[in-house]
Amino acid sequence: DTGVSQNPRHKITKRGQNVTFRCDPISEHNRLYWYRQTLGQGPEFLTYFQNEAQLEKSRLLSDRFSAERPKGSFSTLEIQRTEQGDSAMYLCASSLEQLGVQYFGPGTRLTVL
């Protein structure tokens, strides 16, 4: 059990570029969550998957954001046409069951110049 991993750990991009982040959950965890954390704030929920099905999306997830979990294992979060306001830490978490504990990864810190 290696825990939740996220790549890259840091990403610097220019405004208008597209970026993609990857999350590998704990093996056998069927639930995967994405959160965004800005400086001085707690994490805010973006979306979650049960296996490959995306079951809930926050209003924070604008049309420029898309998340996938094609085979029910790893997940990707893509941001198109990045804006400076997208600068944040993007956290991934996974859990084994519906009411299970959510285990967090180290996050991907995005800086949009």
Next chain:
Amino acid sequence: AQTVTQSQPEMSVQEAETVTLSCTYDTSESDYYLFWYKQPPSRQMILVIRQEAYKQQNATENRFSVNFQKAAKSFSLKISDSQLGDAAMYFCAYRRAGGGSEKLVFGKGTKLTVNP
């Protein structure tokens, strides 16, 4: 919508002393879960303690315990015998139980400093 409020942006404690972090929440649900997560500097968030709303007994994990007051919608965290490694951001979080949303709703956090 559920909200979580942590009214103490920063707290400090002397090593070996006890400190209590406050959290209040607002919900119309009767069944839910409450959590305290710890986020050390530049490290990932880890669960400290969890409380099921239907349980009257306060949860305890080693030096960490909670005071859960359901009627007052209050959920404080007590850290006993504070250690230098306890220094971190602490986040209180809420999640509804049963069907529907599985998202965690977090407060803004409390930065805990432990002084040697």
